[in-house]
Amino acid sequence: MRPRRASRLVWCLAWCALLLSPLAHGCGPGRGYGKRRSARKLAPLAYKQFSPNVAEKTLGASGKYEGKISRNSERFKELTPNYNPDIIFKDEENTGADRMMTQRCKDKLNSLAISVMNLWPGVRLRVTEGWDEDGHHSEESLHYEGRAVDITTSDRDRHKYAMLARLAVEAGFDWVYYESKAHIHCSVKSDHSVAAKSGGCFPGDSQVSMETGLQKPLRDLRPGDRVLALSSNQDGQLEFSKVLTFLDIDPNILSVFHSIETKSGAKLVLTAAHLVFVTAGNCTEAVEATVSDLRTTFASEVRIGQCVLVREEQKTRLSRIKNLSLVKRKGVYAPLTEHGTLIVDAVATSCYAAVNRHSLAHQAFGPLRFLHRFMGIIRQNDRGVHWYAHILYWLGNMLIDPSNFHLMGMRQEETK
Numbered sequence: 001m002r003p004r005r006a007s008r009l010v011w012c013l014a015w016c017a018l019l020l021s022p023l024a025h026g027c028g029p030g031r032g033y034g035k036r037r038s039a040r041k042l043a044p045l046a047y048k049q050f051s052p053n054v055a056e057k058t059l060g061a062s063g064k065y066e067g068k069i070s071r072n073s074e075r076f077k078e079l080t081p082n083y084n085p086d087i088i089f090k091d092e093e094n095t096g097a098d099r100m101m102t103q104r105c106k107d108k109l110n111s112l113a114i115s116v117m118n119l120w121p122g123v124r125l126r127v128t129e130g131w132d133e134d135g136h137h138s139e140e141s142l143h144y145e146g147r148a149v150d151i152t153t154s155d156r157d158r159h160k161y162a163m164l165a166r167l168a169v170e171a172g173f174d175w176v177y178y179e180s181k182a183h184i185h186c187s188v189k190s191d192h193s194v195a196a197k198s199g200g201c202f203p204g205d206s207q208v209s210m211e212t213g214l215q216k217p218l219r220d221l222r223p224g225d226r227v228l229a230l231s232s233n234q235d236g237q238l239e240f241s242k243v244l245t246f247l248d249i250d251p252n253i254l255s256v257f258h259s260i261e262t263k264s265g266a267k268l269v270l271t272a273a274h275l276v277f278v279t280a281g282n283c284t285e286a287v288e289a290t291v292s293d294l295r296t297t298f299a300s301e302v303r304i305g306q307c308v309l310v311r312e313e314q315k316t317r318l319s320r321i322k323n324l325s326l327v328k329r330k331g332v333y334a335p336l337t338e339h340g341t342l343i344v345d346a347v348a349t350s351c352y353a354a355v356n357r358h359s360l361a362h363q364a365f366g367p368l369r370f371l372h373r374f375m376g377i378i379r380q381n382d383r384g385v386h387w388y389a390h391i392l393y394w395l396g397n398m399l400i401d402p403s404n405f406h407l408m409g410m411r412q413e414e415t416k
Helices: 003-019 021-027 074-078 103-119 158-171 358-364 366-375 387-399 402-414
Strands: 079-081 087-089 100-102 125-129 148-153 175-180 183-187 207-209 215-217 226-230 238-262 267-270 274-278 295-298 307-312 315-337 341-344 347-353
Touching: 074 079, 074 315, 087 103, 100 103, 103 125, 103 148, 103 158, 103 183, 103 238, 148 158, 158 175, 158 183, 207 226, 207 341, 226 315, 238 307, 238 341, 238 347, 238 366, 267 274, 267 347, 274 307, 274 358, 315 341, 315 347, 347 358, 358 366
Parallel strands: 087 125
Antiparallel strands: 079 100, 125 148, 148 183, 175 183, 207 215, 226 238, 226 341, 238 267, 238 315, 274 295, 274 347, 307 315, 307 347, 341 347
């Protein structure tokens, strides 16, 4: 899709989101909004049926295989144990491996456990296979990454499995397969897949610079505060910009973040899908640089040797990336400023995620900034993705090929 055509389409989507905003308040994810939905009848999956009706390792399902995780690998920290007492883990290896999984898989499995107990009192969810460290599954199985589980019910009543598969779909697993008469196979997207989440965030302890000269952690930031950001004329200068709202916020969730450490000592921590300004390739550090010299890329695509834009007193300069790692932090926060940028932990970043073009994302949120000028503080839920971002993302997936919507900018950059 050409950039100009994409820009027009994004603007159309954005204005549609603005027109639909009253509906968003009525059906948003927060508590206390809208009417109670009437119960709908759930249709069990048929034997050998999978949902969605695409291959497991495609973008529309759980996404591509990213490589086997072993106990002594750096990626092992991506896995977390699940000690939910409402779930029975078979653990026939007696190593606890079946309890190890990604955070996304854990969240969906815990949600499913509640549904199972609600539908069948006295019955619990049972996991027969989880993370595989011994090579018992087919090549490139998502079990090797802790992203897949095989499940049954505790009573092993096979008549329940068709409905169990449907409950897994409703719990949010990205791909569910009624694979055999003996179990249901479920899998999820990678925690740092761009498609796993529509937004991008920073942990709650990340610091921003206030107009008062003080530093403030993002968990204490509020709409209306003015924080340091890149100037709107893209000359690399710094200005203070008003925080309009949060595009995503959850103070309690524990997530995997990408840590980007520079030669100057700056250390930026953010989710995989978030955009950060970097040089196209390996760089030579300079005293000053402009945003026009850089491009935006997903945090998961940043490489050692590239440079990011860092704050040095009241100016910016390039600083080479010397180390990349994965860390776990509590809380996710994604503030939106008037400028669409902000300085977090002394590094210049975009406020946006999912589409790898900062300018396109900034245009898409133009109507929200327009709404703010007339209404002041924009209402949002106390937790979760902002209603505008949620609708815009939903409309984009409805009207744009998901591969273009998520990876459009990445392909364009790769062809340069």
